[in-house]
Amino acid sequence: ADWLNSMVLLVNPIYNADGNEKVTLTSRGFQHGPIGGQGTRANAQGLNINRDNIKIETPEARSMVRLVNDFDPHVMVDLHTTNGSDHGFYLTYEISLNPNNAVGITNLLRNDLLPAVTKAVKAKHDWDFFYYGGASTRQGERAWFGDAELSKPRYTHTYFGVRNRLGILSETYSYATFEDRIKADYWFVEEILNYTAKNGPAIRQATAAADAESLIGTQKSVRGALVKLPTPVVAVLADVVDIPNPYVPDRPMRRRVNGSERRETMPHYGVVESTESSLVPRAYVIPASTEAPGAAAAAPGPQRQAGSPSARMMASVVDRLSAHGVRFFKTSQPMTLAGERFKIATSQVSEREFAIGHKLRTMTGAWENIEQAIPVGSLVIPMDQPLARLAFIMFDPRSDDGFMTWNILDAVLSATPAPQYYPVLRTMATIPK
Numbered sequence: 001a002d003w004l005n006s007m008v009l010l011v012n013p014i015y016n017a018d019g020n021e022k023v024t025l026t027s028r029g030f031q032h033g034p035i036g037g038q039g040t041r042a043n044a045q046g047l048n049i050n051r052d053n054i055k056i057e058t059p060e061a062r063s064m065v066r067l068v069n070d071f072d073p074h075v076m077v078d079l080h081t082t083n084g085s086d087h088g089f090y091l092t093y094e095i096s097l098n099p100n101n102a103v104g105i106t107n108l109l110r111n112d113l114l115p116a117v118t119k120a121v122k123a124k125h126d127w128d129f130f131y132y133g134g135a136s137t138r139q140g141e142r143a144w145f146g147d148a149e150l151s152k153p154r155y156t157h158t159y160f161g162v163r164n165r166l167g168i169l170s171e172t173y174s175y176a177t178f179e180d181r182i183k184a185d186y187w188f189v190e191e192i193l194n195y196t197a198k199n200g201p202a203i204r205q206a207t208a209a210a211d212a213e214s215l216i217g218t219q220k221s222v223r224g225a226l227v228k229l230p231t232p233v234v235a236v237l238a239d240v241v242d243i244p245n246p247y248v249p250d251r252p253m254r255r256r257v258n259g260s261e262r263r264e265t266m267p268h269y270g271v272v273e274s275t276e277s278s279l280v281p282r283a284y285v286i287p288a289s290t291e292a293p294g295a296a297a298a299a300p301g302p303q304r305q306a307g308s309p310s311a312r313m314m315a316s317v318v319d320r321l322s323a324h325g326v327r328f329f330k331t332s333q334p335m336t337l338a339g340e341r342f343k344i345a346t347s348q349v350s351e352r353e354f355a356i357g358h359k360l361r362t363m364t365g366a367w368e369n370i371e372q373a374i375p376v377g378s379l380v381i382p383m384d385q386p387l388a389r390l391a392f393i394m395f396d397p398r399s400d401d402g403f404m405t406w407n408i409l410d411a412v413l414s415a416t417p418a419p420q421y422y423p424v425l426r427t428m429a430t431i432p433k
Contacts, residue, residue, distance in 0.1 A: 006197050010073055015060055018044035025247050029083055030254045033178035035247055046356050050078075053159035054394065055358070055406040056323055064156070068163065069325040074203050075166040075196055078156045079185050082171045085134025086254075088238035088261045090176050091184040094132040094169040096161020097151040097272040099221035100389050102210030105166060108202065113166070117191040125187055128236045131270050132171050135235050143267040144235050148226040151272040152401040153393060162389045164210035166203065168192065175240045175254040211386035216282050217428070220389070221274030222398040233268040236261055276398060279367075280383055281426035284395045285337060286314060288330075288377040309411040313423065314379060316408050326394070327385045329433050331378045339427030340367040342397045344420060347413060360405050361413065363397050365422070372425065380431050397422040 003009065014020045019040040028038040042048055043058055052061040095101075095109045118129050133146040150169070153159040160167030170188055172181040196203060239260035242252035288310075321328050342365050349359040381391055394402045403409050404422070412423045 003193050003197050006200055007193070008071075008073075009193075010067065010071060012064075015064070016041075016043055016049050017060075018042075025245075026251055028081075028174065030242070030252065031081070031083065031174040032176060032243075032253045032255055035245060035253070037247075048355065050080075050156055051154045051355060053156055054154050054401055054403070055408060056320060062323055065323055065325070068160075068165075073165065074200075074207050075168070075192070076157065076160045077168045077170060077189055077192055079170045079189075080172070081174060081181055083174045084171070085136075086173075086175060086238075086240045087134055088128070088236035088256070089130050090127050090172065090180055090256075091129045091188055092132040092171050092173075093129060093188070094146065094150055094157065094171075096153075096158040096167045097146070097148070097224075098153065098158055098162050098389075098393075099151065099224050099272055099274045100392065101161050102164055102206070102213060102389075104206040104209050105161070105164065108206050109166060109168070112202075113192070113195050113199075114168075116195050117188065120191045120194070121187050125183075127184065127187070129184075129188065130233070130235070131268070132169060133270070135237060135264070135266060141267065143228070143269055144233055146226060146268075146270045148224065148272050151224050153390065154401050159390075162393060164207055164386060164389065166207070173256070175256040177255075214384060215280040215388045215392065216383050218280050219277040220280050220392055221276070222278050222393075222396050223274070223276040223400050224272040225275045226269045227271055227273045229268045229270050231268075232265050234263050234265050236263055238262070278392075278396045278398060279426075280388065280392050281339075282383055282428045283426070283431050284381040284383070284391070285339065285374060285425040285427060285431070286317065286379040286423060287372065287374050287425065288314065288379065309415055310423070313409055313411040316411070317379065317403065320394075320403070320408065321381065324387070324390065326381065326387045326391050328379060328381045331374060331376055331380060331431065332433060334376055335374050335431070337370075337372050337374045337425065337427055337431070338429055339370060339372070339425045341370050341372070341425055342367050342422035344397075344418075344422060347418065349407075358407055361407060361410070362400075363404055363422070365397065367426070370425075380433075382431070395424050395426075397424070 022040045023037040025037045027040045047058050049058050049060045052058045056062050121127055121129055133144050135144050153162045157167035157169040172184050239257040240254050241257055243255045245251055245253045345365040347363045349361045354360045393399050397404055
């Protein structure tokens, strides 16, 4: 009852309804129950919803971002079970590891909320929770390693982080019984809500400060790498054994051996720091002329035809920006833009699909100064807005999780002959609507 005096709770019990209903006896490998079968990771489209938060091609992700725009929750908890590493924790957690996160939100999560939650669960239930990852030896060093992939906003909790909200990932483990996984998540969520109910003003202050922060003119990360924290940590390890599955004899289940717990002090690679950065402009611009961005400054040409590659790219971008709630407008008068274009050095797609219909693209090159005619109807994404962190990741050409990465710009980028310039300009000028 105390929670409801100070909070509004939004609960989605089954985000992947399609996969949840597609129960098979073998879909989750050696997971310890339910022994009657489990659902699948993918939805009915064959897509992983927890990789869909930039391209938003699933109805589930579309619904989620609409909910976020309509209700704007301050705290989000994304609950999973992993078939990943073996250790002694019943649950591990993670926050958005994106280096561009607001410092105040990161500090609140790392230094206050998660320590308080971990301490409360230990005191009440004697279970140890810790940061996501596992113990392994890499390049001769044994350490607890997190996952640098979780710095990308394709993941749901990271998406919340780059939207200036508290995104929290929960991972229970396949070697725990179904009952123990439920307990772990129940206790974890319970203590997060206890903390949130008591610390609402601090949470609202941190998110409001992040929304108000100007990124214009700063360098922000486009790629990062996992680094070691200064203080070693105590990891809980335990033995895992195979036990018979009564329904699938040739696929035994894994079980954590109670009483085999042991503790080991080791370094912790648990944060992602920037390895490449780029300037945040005052605005990104997608010209609506028939000339490719960066072509010789010429008089504005006619509007692209609806079926042209550039028009298809523009429509795809507008659709996604509208869904995400990122502010944009189209120019109402022709103008000459003083800004920069990105000259492409390399533009490559992966050999294998990462998701159905998507071979991830990687681009290198350099920005160069230009003055270019910008016609009526050009798309402008101003960066003086609360979702500037998200917009920066979407549009910087070297971003590892943006529209370029996910082929949203491929109507232009995959053209023959290959374009010399990235189809999005950036500028430090103020562009009138």
